[in-house]
Amino acid sequence: MRRSKKTSKKIWTMAATVIILAGVFVILIPLFWMLTTSLKTYAEAENMAWLPRAPQWANYFTALKAMNFWRALGNTILITFLAMTGHVFSCALVAYGFSRLRFPFRDPLFVILLATMMIPGQVTMIPIFIEFKALGWVDTFYPLIVPAFLGGSAFFIFLLRQFFMTIPTELDDAARIDGCSHFGIFFKIIVPLSKPALLTVALFSFMYNWNDFMGPLIYLNSPEKKTLALALQDFNSLYAVQPHLMMAASLVIMLPCLAIFFFAQRYFIKGMVITGVKG
Amino acid sequence: MKLGARRGETLSGYLTISPWLLGFLAFIIGPILASLLLSFMKWDIITPPAFMGMGNYKKLIEDPLLYQSLKVTFIYTIIAVPLNLGFGLLVAILMNQGVKGINIFRTIFYMPAILSGVAVAILWQKIFNPHFGVLNPILKGLRILPVLELIRSPVTWLYSEFWALPAFIVMNLWAVGGAMIIYLAALQGIPTHLYESADIDGASVWTKFRHITLPMLSPVILFNLIMGIIGSFQVFTTSYVMTGGGPNNATLFYVLNLYRQAFQYHRMGYGCALAWVLFIIIIGFSLIILKTSSGWVYYAGARRGR
Numbered sequence: 086m087r088r089s090k091k092t093s094k095k096i097w098t099m100a101a102t103v104i105i106l107a108g109v110f111v112i113l114i115p116l117f118w119m120l121t122t123s124l125k126t127y128a129e130a131e132n133m134a135w136l137p138r139a140p141q142w143a144n145y146f147t148a149l150k151a152m153n154f155w156r157a158l159g160n161t162i163l164i165t166f167l168a169m170t171g172h173v174f175s176c177a178l179v180a181y182g183f184s185r186l187r188f189p190f191r192d193p194l195f196v197i198l199l200a201t202m203m204i205p206g207q208v209t210m211i212p213i214f215i216e217f218k219a220l221g222w223v224d225t226f227y228p229l230i231v232p233a234f235l236g237g238s239a240f241f242i243f244l245l246r247q248f249f250m251t252i253p254t255e256l257d258d259a260a261r262i263d264g265c266s267h268f269g270i271f272f273k274i275i276v277p278l279s280k281p282a283l284l285t286v287a288l289f290s291f292m293y294n295w296n297d298f299m300g301p302l303i304y305l306n307s308p309e310k311k312t313l314a315l316a317l318q319d320f321n322s323l324y325a326v327q328p329h330l331m332m333a334a335s336l337v338i339m340l341p342c343l344a345i346f347f348f349a350q351r352y353f354i355k356g357m358v359i360t361g362v363k364g
Numbered sequence: 365m366k367l368g369a370r371r372g373e374t375l376s377g378y379l380t381i382s383p384w385l386l387g388f389l390a391f392i393i394g395p396i397l398a399s400l401l402l403s404f405m406k407w408d409i410i411t412p413p414a415f416m417g418m419g420n421y422k423k424l425i426e427d428p429l430l431y432q433s434l435k436v437t438f439i440y441t442i443i444a445v446p447l448n449l450g451f452g453l454l455v456a457i458l459m460n461q462g463v464k465g466i467n468i469f470r471t472i473f474y475m476p477a478i479l480s481g482v483a484v485a486i487l488w489q490k491i492f493n494p495h496f497g498v499l500n501p502i503l504k505g506l507r508i509l510p511v512l513e514l515i516r517s518p519v520t521w522l523y524s525e526f527w528a529l530p531a532f533i534v535m536n537l538w539a540v541g542g543a544m545i546i547y548l549a550a551l552q553g554i555p556t557h558l559y560e561s562a563d564i565d566g567a568s569v570w571t572k573f574r575h576i577t578l579p580m581l582s583p584v585i586l587f588n589l590i591m592g593i594i595g596s597f598q599v600f601t602t603s604y605v606m607t608g609g610g611p612n613n614a615t616l617f618y619v620l621n622l623y624r625q626a627f628q629y630h631r632m633g634y635g636c637a638l639a640w641v642l643f644i645i646i647i648g649f650s651l652i653i654l655k656t657s658s659g660w661v662y663y664a665g666a667r668r669g670r
Contacts, residue, residue, distance in 0.1 A: 182380030212395035235387030296481030
């Protein structure tokens with residue numbers, strides 16, 4: 086009886102493994118095809134050859150040159166890192182206030198903050214565009230950076246607040262007795278103890294800004310100000326029937342995200358789980 | 365002294381949250397009110413705005429593009445969200461069966477969920493291409509393509525009015541790992557003693573799934589459901605890049621239509637009216653789901669059916 090249960094459990098595990106392996110295969114096909122296509126000649130890509138006879142590394146140089154890659158890369162890095170800095174600093178400070186300090190209307194304000202997560206960005210998009218236009222900020226990077234410094238994302242604030250709540254308040258009390266101010270406690274206790282959570286926010290912010298398309302599409306017009314997402318879209322509308330070049334350019338732009346994901350996936354998983362399971 | 369400390373804390377408190385308060389006024393509550401006001405006006409940005417009462421909303425009711433975009437978005441949501449939720453749950457449960465190498469498999473499944481934007485849209489645009497894309501040869505090899513051709517031929521995906529929207533649903537399934545990762549964490553949080561006592565009672569696999577796993581997962585299913593619906597109502601980049609809403613508006617998602625009305629045709633007032641309709645639809649859906657959820661979502665430690 087016991088043995089039959091054990092073997093049936095074993096068969097069950099085996100079956101699950103086989104199905105998951107099949108799933109892994111399906112998930113990887115698009116990326117594998119992207120890589121091989123990016124190394125094919127035009128004729129090989131057209132005729133759907135399985136593998137390139139000789140890898141055409143020159144495709145990468147051709148594609149990046151044709152899409153003005155380097156200028157767009159500089160713009161994207163500038164926007165992404167400034168917005169990331171803004172997200173981490175402002176969201177951490179706000180989350181500190183909501184999790185550690187007592188002040189009138191704190192809890193109702195936090196409920197409002199949570200409620201703003203339900204508001205689709207499209208509702209505020211047009212008036213925000215008009216605001217930035219009145220400031221003369223259209224076709225500058227400011228609309229893509231400044232909001233990040235002003236609380237930026239309710240999701241990040243929520244995530245950091247959840248994390249700060251797990252830090253024992255005795256540490257604050259001890260520091261206060263030593264004469265530490267509220268901001269001193271934030272910088273000397275909360276920030277050093279929250280590095281993993283801050284890194285999680287930084288990584289989510291990086292991914293968002295690196296891949297953002299609608300923001301740059303609305304605000305940036307001049308060719309020299311375009312981000313990678315815009316440059317890639319322009320490139321695709323001119324070279325749509327050159328799959329080998331398109332795949333080379335797309336792969337290069339995806340690469341930082343793939344690399345960050347592989348090295349820091351536990352932070353992404355933690356961030357998702359904090360908001361999804363415990364939230 | 366004590367009063368002073370309290371006052372100091374209030375001041376510090378408001379100082380710390382001031383970035384968000386400013387952002388809230390400038391980028392949320394201000395724009396929401398402005399958006400409502402603008403939805404009753406006609407404005408092309410260049411000439412001064414003119415009040416036109418319910419004009420935008422009257423136009424909206426007669427706009428075939430609105431109905432087309434609603435139809436596309438609803439069909440997509442109704443099919444893609446449950447498929448994603450179901451497959452995500454299936455994969456998570458399979459992974460939780462003591463499969464070896466779970467960390468590697470989890471990484472691979474989760475990877476597409478963190479990839480987004482133009483590069484992914486272009487990748488799938490090429491995959492679906494009937495001349496050089498990789499999908500149709502694979503489907504042909506698996507003998508699936510002839511079956512699809514029976515339904516509607518030719519199967520040219522993004523070039524076909526019939527197959528373009530299904531292509532978006534297939535693409536969405538690639539990112540099933542996003543839902544999976546949350547299910548998996550929740551599955552690992554279910555106390556094993558629940559299953560052990562069920563085993564003692566001789567419960568079948570199905571009974572355990574139906575009466576332990578599903579109820580324990582229900583809060584997470586609710587979360588994934590609401591996030592999935594909100595996400596699918598906001599599809600933009602993929603439709604802009606892959607099809608531009610075509611062919612013949614077959615993939616004209618709601619936000620793509622909104623973007624065009626506001627930023628290509630410069631109908632700011634009309635765009636705001638469209639945005640408000642979207643807002644009301646999303647709020648409505650969320651409220652209906654939350655209201656009905658008390659019947660099927662089980663919170664450990666809380667009584668059922670409140």
